[in-house]
Amino acid sequence: MRCSAFVQLRPEGAPSFAPSISHHGGQATRARRNFDNPNCRGYTASPTDWSPIAHPRPRLTSSVSEVPPDQQGSLLKPRVLYVLGYGRSGSTMLGMALGQHSHIVNLGEISALRRFVPGPTYRAPRACGCLLQLDQCPYWTGVARRLGSLEKLARTGIAISPTMGWRRYAPWLPEPSDELPQWAEATAALYRATLDEANAALAVDTSKGAARGWWLWKSGAIDLHFIWLTRRLEDVLRSQIRHGQSAIKTALSWRLAQRQAAQITRQVENAGVRVPRISYERLTEDPRAVLSRILEHVELPWQEDVLTPRPDHVIGGDHAVKHGGRHVIEPSSGPRSPLPLRARLTLKLLDDSGPGEPISRSSIRDAGPGTPPPTL
Numbered sequence: 001m002r003c004s005a006f007v008q009l010r011p012e013g014a015p016s017f018a019p020s021i022s023h024h025g026g027q028a029t030r031a032r033r034n035f036d037n038p039n040c041r042g043y044t045a046s047p048t049d050w051s052p053i054a055h056p057r058p059r060l061t062s063s064v065s066e067v068p069p070d071q072q073g074s075l076l077k078p079r080v081l082y083v084l085g086y087g088r089s090g091s092t093m094l095g096m097a098l099g100q101h102s103h104i105v106n107l108g109e110i111s112a113l114r115r116f117v118p119g120p121t122y123r124a125p126r127a128c129g130c131l132l133q134l135d136q137c138p139y140w141t142g143v144a145r146r147l148g149s150l151e152k153l154a155r156t157g158i159a160i161s162p163t164m165g166w167r168r169y170a171p172w173l174p175e176p177s178d179e180l181p182q183w184a185e186a187t188a189a190l191y192r193a194t195l196d197e198a199n200a201a202l203a204v205d206t207s208k209g210a211a212r213g214w215w216l217w218k219s220g221a222i223d224l225h226f227i228w229l230t231r232r233l234e235d236v237l238r239s240q241i242r243h244g245q246s247a248i249k250t251a252l253s254w255r256l257a258q259r260q261a262a263q264i265t266r267q268v269e270n271a272g273v274r275v276p277r278i279s280y281e282r283l284t285e286d287p288r289a290v291l292s293r294i295l296e297h298v299e300l301p302w303q304e305d306v307l308t309p310r311p312d313h314v315i316g317g318d319h320a321v322k323h324g325g326r327h328v329i330e331p332s333s334g335p336r337s338p339l340p341l342r343a344r345l346t347l348k349l350l351d352d353s354g355p356g357e358p359i360s361r362s363s364i365r366d367a368g369p370g371t372p373p374p375t376l
């Protein structure tokens, strides 16, 4: 069962509130199956019409029969591609590339938004991807206007980053608490405002944390799609050490992140929704093939612009990747710096992936029986 970006058909016997019915071969069948997916309800557009969708205010009802026909638009949910994975895995570049698609807005690490909003929650020297402070940036001031105020933008940031305490470090996915409905409503409103301001149909969220992805999934408030981005631990370590991080802490939290991503992947795929594994190494070797596969996953047409990543108004991410002047996706050409002894030992102890494997074998096992190996 996959989400359809195009059509929403009602199954036989369902209330006749569905606003748009289209029959385009296999898409009609796919869309009918989507009705059972709580994260796919309410998205409607013609298969050939890529004009932006009007997003009315969110409604988190689970009972479609409650909704009278004149309020059917209130079922629409913001459409989001959530990137699972770990930091230093290439998500900044991937988001920047996808953001060049005319129907996609790249939000970056939106879970950190409150630290970017000038005011009590601001942490210097954070700025928008356009290098302006958020209260000067035309995009984010527009988003804030849609939400009510810049202060509201920061408050929304708090709402989408619930305090998780020790649960953040648990080797399992934290179950949502009573906060979930309010959190989901604020999150959906923020996504919707970012989509409307960008005139886009899909938002890319590269926050990566499995817990956030899990809560988004459980909320049912978002038309949610996932990809799982992986990178060889050796290169993650090299990048983290360059940024002054400890090798052992990096390797342990990387393994935890792999385990959590595998768990959410298993849960989502058990519900019939595919989670493509995307290898950073493969992305840099053949960006056209990998980006094309991701666009296919979210059912958007290919556009050449995605081969030229740009930061736009992204939140967070690696400064050098955003502003280093590279506008192509390619493997790094410079010589690899040797890892310090401690990092090499850490790698030997904690990396159970073979040479060239983009993901640990245990993570694949964790994702459940029948889980396909990463293909991209």
Ligand SMILES: [Zn+2]
Residues within 6 Å of the ligand: 128, 129, 130, 131, 132, 137, 138, 139, 140, 312, 313, 314
């Ligand atoms: Zn900006």
